[in-house]
Amino acid sequence: xxxxxxxxxxxxxxxxxPMSLGQQLRLTVELSIPAIISQISSILMQFIDAxxxxxxxxxASASIGLVSTTTWLFAGLSAAAxxxxxxxxxxxxxxxxxxxxxxxxxxSLSMIxxxxxxxxxxxxxxxxxxxxxxxxxxxxxxxxxxxxLIYMLSLPALQLNMLSSGMLRSSGNxxxxxxxxxxxxxxxxVFNFFLIxxxxxxxxxxxxxxxxxxxxxxxGAAIGTALASVIVAACLLYSLCVRSPELNLLQDRxxxxxxRQCFRNAIGIALPMGCxxxxxxxxxxxxxxxxxxxxxxxxxxNSFAITVxxxxxxxxxxxxxxxxxxxxxxxxxxxxxxxxxxAHISVWMGIIVMTLMGVVMYVVAPAMMGIMTPxxxxxxxxxxxxxxxxxxxxxxxxxxxxxGVFVGAGDTLVPSIMNLGSIWxxxxxxxxxxxxxxxxxxVWTAMCIELCFRGAIFLFRLYRKxxxx
Numbered sequence: 365x366x367x368x369x370x371x372x373x374x375x376x377x378x379x380x381x382p383m384s385l386g387q388q389l390r391l392t393v394e395l396s397i398p399a400i401i402s403q404i405s406s407i408l409m410q411f412i413d414a415x416x417x418x419x420x421x422x423x424a425s426a427s428i429g430l431v432s433t434t435t436w437l438f439a440g441l442s443a444a445a446x447x448x449x450x451x452x453x454x455x456x457x458x459x460x461x462x463x464x465x466x467x468x469x470x471x472s473l474s475m476i477x478x479x480x481x482x483x484x485x486x487x488x489x490x491x492x493x494x495x496x497x498x499x500x501x502x503x504x505x506x507x508x509x510x511x512x513l514i515y516m517l518s519l520p521a522l523q524l525n526m527l528s529s530g531m532l533r534s535s536g537n538x539x540x541x542x543x544x545x546x547x548x549x550x551x552x553x554v555f556n557f558f559l560i561x562x563x564x565x566x567x568x569x570x571x572x573x574x575x576x577x578x579x580x581x582x583x584g585a586a587i588g589t590a591l592a593s594v595i596v597a598a599c600l601l602y603s604l605c606v607r608s609p610e611l612n613l614l615q616d617r618x619x620x621x622x623x624r625q626c627f628r629n630a631i632g633i634a635l636p637m638g639c640x641x642x643x644x645x646x647x648x649x650x651x652x653x654x655x656x657x658x659x660x661x662x663x664x665x666n667s668f669a670i671t672v673x674x675x676x677x678x679x680x681x682x683x684x685x686x687x688x689x690x691x692x693x694x695x696x697x698x699x700x701x702x703x704x705x706x707a708h709i710s711v712w713m714g715i716i717v718m719t720l721m722g723v724v725m726y727v728v729a730p731a732m733m734g735i736m737t738p739x740x741x742x743x744x745x746x747x748x749x750x751x752x753x754x755x756x757x758x759x760x761x762x763x764x765x766x767x768g769v770f771v772g773a774g775d776t777l778v779p780s781i782m783n784l785g786s787i788w789x790x791x792x793x794x795x796x797x798x799x800x801x802x803x804x805x806x807v808w809t810a811m812c813i814e815l816c817f818r819g820a821i822f823l824f825r826l827y828r829k830x831x832x833x
Contacts, residue, residue: 458696
């Protein structure tokens with residue numbers, strides 16, 4: 365398969381041709397690997413921000429950690445909105461209706477930009493009171509507010525990134541969004557290097573070189589990430605609308621005006637996901653409220669540990685993205701046999717990969733926290749909670765990949781309710797009980813137990829197979 369080109373194995377799905385188990389495994393791997401690279405590169409960008417800012421001290425780290433769950437809320441809404449459209453396109457491409465797929469793409473661009481503008485303005489409006497609402501101390505509120513404000517201003521670019529990446533993946537093109545997300549990571553490093561730190565002397569091969577810098581600290585990290593997002597969003601749009609063989613909008617003319625049918629279909633997929641993201645991120649914000657009284661060290665350790673753990677579970681999200689594409693196209697091609705086989709293969713591939721990542725995380729947790737911060741107390745606390753979480757990774761993988769299977773099938777309502785019930789009834793109640801006695805370790809123990817429970821109920825629903833209908 366050529367990067368950005370059509371996958372011959374995926375075409376076999378669309379054409380109704382029989383596929384051997386080896387071909388099914390190969391196709392799943394081919395789509396999963398670039399998706400995993402894409403997911404890892406996106407979290408590496410957060411890792412880079414956190415580690416660079418971490419060198420400035422615990423307060424700078426805590427200012428980003430304080431608002432991180434709220435940024436996830438708005439990113440989750442954007443992801444849900446994009447999913448409502450690219451799942452439609454996946455089904456249409458599976459049935460080989462490329463003309464209708466391009467119509468949906470045109471309409472999605474109009475509706476997504478309106479949506480992202482409204483969400484962005486809403487986020488900007490709450491940026492300065494937000495750190496106080498979350499219980500942050502006076503010392504970190506200003507930096508936290510500025511970071512969140514810049515993030516919200518760049519949200520339309522992030523929204524286009526999500527939509528374009530999803531559309532390209534729906535067509536089977538995993539390479540382009542993966543490589544461009546790697547580029548975004550590299551750009552973020554470069555921008556942060558010059559924006560976070562002041563002008564300084566660096567010794568290279570015995571020579572002292574003056575490196576210019578803006579010295580903006582937390583603000584520089586936010587600007588660097590925003591600039592990288594804008595550049596890559598433009599590249600993804602070009603790849604989607606001009607270079608894609610299936611979705612090239614220059615192939616025919618059409619209206620960008622939204623239709624009731626497309627909007628209704630998108631709402632049916634996106635609304636349950638959006639509500640889920642709001643309530644789940646509300647739960648994560650509640651976790652922040654539980655953690656905030658534990659002090660600056662706990663806030664910083666929690667933020668760093670979340671970033672490090674993301675490197676462990678992002679491969680699961682990559683496999684989940686591949687599962688969404690495979691299941692979506694199989695359903696569009698009306699091939700229930702392949703729908704189940706790809707679901708089964710993807711789920712167990714995700715479990716195996718994340719189990720291995722969990723083992724690695726347990727072993728290297730102190731070293732990873734050492735990269736994130738020079739503060740010894742933050743490093744020690746972060747490593748201890750990461751080792752607690754490592755035991756949840758296999759079942760966490762099950763919940764992530766099974767959810768991707770259900771999204772590919774357009775079945776989002778029941779899985780969203782399952783996610784909500786699990787995090788609110790199990791995680792938050794246990795965290796509230798354990799935090800006063802065991803501190804941050806108690807909060808992460810509650811998280812570990814909840815993720816195992818969530819994986820179990822998702823596997824139960826997967827194997828009942830009612831979602832295929």
